Amino acid sequence: MKTTPLVSVIIPAYRCSDTICDTIDSVFIQDVPMEILVIDDCPEEPVEAALEIYSHDPRLIYLKNEKNMGAAMTRNRAVSLAKAPYVAFLDSDDWMAPDTLEIWEANMEGEPDILAAGANCVYEKADGEMDWVETLTVEAFAAETPEQIAEAFVRLTNGRVFPFVWNKVFRREFLQSFDASFEKEWISEDLIFNLEAFPR
Numbered sequence: 196m197k198t199t200p201l202v203s204v205i206i207p208a209y210r211c212s213d214t215i216c217d218t219i220d221s222v223f224i225q226d227v228p229m230e231i232l233v234i235d236d237c238p239e240e241p242v243e244a245a246l247e248i249y250s251h252d253p254r255l256i257y258l259k260n261e262k263n264m265g266a267a268m269t270r271n272r273a274v275s276l277a278k279a280p281y282v283a284f285l286d287s288d289d290w291m292a293p294d295t296l297e298i299w300e301a302n303m304e305g306e307p308d309i310l311a312a313g314a315n316c317v318y319e320k321a322d323g324e325m326d327w328v329e330t331l332t333v334e335a336f337a338a339e340t341p342e343q344i345a346e347a348f349v350r351l352t353n354g355r356v357f358p359f360v361w362n363k364v365f366r367r368e369f370l371q372s373f374d375a376s377f378e379k380e381w382i383s384e385d386l387i388f389n390l391e392a393f394p395r
Contacts, residue, residue: 200230200254201303202296202364203277204285207269208235211287212245218289219249227296232273235259236266242287267377267384274370280306282367284360299364308369309392314362358386365392 204222208215215233222231231254235241241259249255258276260269266286274282281303285291292315299310365375375392377384 198228200228200279201300202227202229202281202283203273203279203367204229204231204283204291205270205273205277206231206233206285206287207266207273208233208242208287209237209263209266210240210242212240212242214288215242216245216248218285218287218291219246219255221289221291221293222285222296223252223254224293225291225296226294227300228279229254229296230277230279231255232276233257234269234273236263236269238262265379267379271376274367274375277367280367281364282370283364286361289361306366308366309363311363314359358389360385360388363389 206215206218219231219233222229233242233246233255235243235258238259238261243257243259246255246257256276258272260272264272270284281299283296283299295312298312302310369375370392373391375388378387
């Protein structure tokens with residue numbers, strides 16, 4: 196019997212055949228019903244061959260853009276196709292820590308619009324060796340009133356947790372309620388997306 200996904204994990208793909216399988220595997224080890232939407236944004240160098248090992252897993256949905264659209268527009272396309280009540284974003288060189296989705300699931304009572312978490316940012320040298328790790332942290336708290344949301348903005352900004360989308364899950368109907376989208380022309384499209392979503 197097919198299980199209804201709780202989270203749609205969106206991964207834009209662009210010339211990432213050497214990293215994307217590690218990203219996908221880190222999601223598949225989560226013990227939460229999910230779907231993974233991989234949208235290939237490089238018609239000239241598709242990752243389809245690398246994903247052949249997942250061809251019999253219905254949780255992975257692979258689609259191609261007809262032309263290069265960029266990460267922002269690719270994410271927007273994927274959100275429009277997502278089926279789960281919550282949406283998460285990963286880049287194709289990210290890894291989801293074990294139990295990440297389980298921890299988020301445990302905090303979904305009451306259907307919060309946004310859940311944010313800390314993360315480890317791994318910086319590499321030119322030869323691919325690890326250079327250093329930056330740990331982003333945030334204490335657990337809930338924000339409902341405008342004052343609490345303003346405080347959440349300060350806390351998340353001080354911990355460098357705010358600017359990114361790959362350390363958050365968003366309720367899909369919440370995003371649809373104000374036609375949330377990533378802006379193509381902005382370099383920091385994650386930050387702009389969060390600035391649009393958090394005050395709601």
